[in-house]
Amino acid sequence: MDAAAPQNLTQLAALAAALGWASGMRLYAALFLTGLAGWLQWIALPPGLQLLQHPLVLGASGAMLVVEFITDKVPALDSLWDAVHTFIRIPAGAALAVGALSGAFGGDALVWGTVTALLGGTLAATAHAGKASTRAAVNTSPEPFSNLALSLAGDAAVPGLLWLAWTHPLPFFAVLALAVAAALGLSFTLWRFVRRRLGRLRQ
Known part of the structure; x- marks a missing residue:
């Protein structure tokens, strides 16, 4: 089966943005x-992402995916995992975004690579902040079902966004814009909520 090759710069840009955003939510799933997808030849990965389809890299990312999947279902432990990965998801999102567009920079590779890294890192940071603040707020509730529901929703969102970015780039950008707006609003609102709850608990 022949891999589907990238059609144009719009598709590569959508993939870069999707990987940046997905890194902030589920890095190892991304x-x-x-x-x-590259190893199975469903898609032809750009040169900067082909390392991801190496069997050793697939094994390592698959193992970490399982760890993250389980950890993300445990209240409080998920927030600790998010805190540690603040220092991992953002640079990873920047690197993956650059990798997605590595073959499209031309003579201005340094300039456009820097711009892409900044945008990819910003998307990862925004997704991470929205996820971490939402889970921290939900963890203040004693019932476990909302935490599990949010975790499963995140598990489903990453493959959905990656598929949409590859097959329908323009609708993906519309969905991404809504996701960014929602993440920013949630981050601001829920962190204020968590701070109030923690203040009451201290009192």
């Missing part, structure tokens, strides 16, 4: 699913 790494594993992208590499698996």
